[in-house]
Amino acid sequence: MSTSALERAEAMEIAQLDALAERFVHKSWLFHLADAKESAPRPPAGSRVMMGEDPRLPPMPDAPTLMDFFKLRLSPSHQHLLQSARLARKNGLPGKMVLACLLHDIAVTGFIRADHGYWGAQLIEPYVDEEVSWAIRAHQVIKFFPDEENGYEYPESYRVMFGPDYRPAGYVARDYEVARKHRWYGSALAICMNDEYAFDPSVEVALEEFEDVIVDHFRQPAEGLGNDSSSSAHMWRTLRRPCNAL
Numbered sequence: 001m002s003t004s005a006l007e008r009a010e011a012m013e014i015a016q017l018d019a020l021a022e023r024f025v026h027k028s029w030l031f032h033l034a035d036a037k038e039s040a041p042r043p044p045a046g047s048r049v050m051m052g053e054d055p056r057l058p059p060m061p062d063a064p065t066l067m068d069f070f071k072l073r074l075s076p077s078h079q080h081l082l083q084s085a086r087l088a089r090k091n092g093l094p095g096k097m098v099l100a101c102l103l104h105d106i107a108v109t110g111f112i113r114a115d116h117g118y119w120g121a122q123l124i125e126p127y128v129d130e131e132v133s134w135a136i137r138a139h140q141v142i143k144f145f146p147d148e149e150n151g152y153e154y155p156e157s158y159r160v161m162f163g164p165d166y167r168p169a170g171y172v173a174r175d176y177e178v179a180r181k182h183r184w185y186g187s188a189l190a191i192c193m194n195d196e197y198a199f200d201p202s203v204e205v206a207l208e209e210f211e212d213v214i215v216d217h218f219r220q221p222a223e224g225l226g227n228d229s230s231s232s233a234h235m236w237r238t239l240r241r242p243c244n245a246l
């Protein structure tokens with residue numbers, strides 16, 4: 001970057017922080033609860049609160065695409081998604097299942113870990129084939145149940161993370177029983193199979209490798225994710241502006 005470009009960037013950053021200094025940034029009550037706080041800080045009387053674009057975050061285009069959200073909002077751990085998608089393609093899965101692997105943990109890398117299969121499926125549901133969102137929702141519960149006949153073992157990483165005696169919650173077992181009998185069980189299992197072996201910190205995969213799959217299998221709204229009126233548009237807007245007061 002040239003000196004003048006650097007100066008301009010610095011000046012812009014200072015202006016953005018100045019704008020922020022006048023605003024109180026609310027945090028979701030969940031943040032305070034998790035930190036064992038008994039009350040949330042209140043904005044000083046008469047102060048403005050954060051609404052609209054958040055100057056602390058990378059700016060997004062007016063009509064953001066799935067790729068924009070990957071690059072500007074998802075955590076760096078989205079490499080796990082790219083690695084899973086690459087493995088799925090290498091294993092010969094059809095394009096829509098490569099997309100399913102690309103998006104299977106989008107909730108974890110985007111906004112919430114708890115019940116990530118359910119949240120992630122809901123987020124993408126209006127824009128993908130029904131089988132893709134179904135498989136993403138189900139992969140969360142199917143991962144807990146080995147299926148040796150089909151070559152799927154209980155993940156060693158789960159044994160480490162949750163302890164050897166961990167048993168999934170009742171709703172997980174219940175939803176697994178339903179998923180096990182479903183015609184798309186194999187698709188959710190395919191996500192698990194391409195998920196488990198996908199963690200490799202030394203591998204860097206470019207999102208552009210999956211541009212074709214996104215174009216072919218993700219119905220990008222012309223007005224941009226979050227600007228449309230789909231049933232999950234509000235979730236994309238929240239990803240874009242997570243600290244809006246309301």
Ligand SMILES: [Fe+2]
Pocket residue numbers: 104105116139140
């Ligand atoms: Fe997952």
Ligand SMILES: [Fe+2]
Pocket residue numbers: 080104105195
């Ligand atoms: Fe995963």
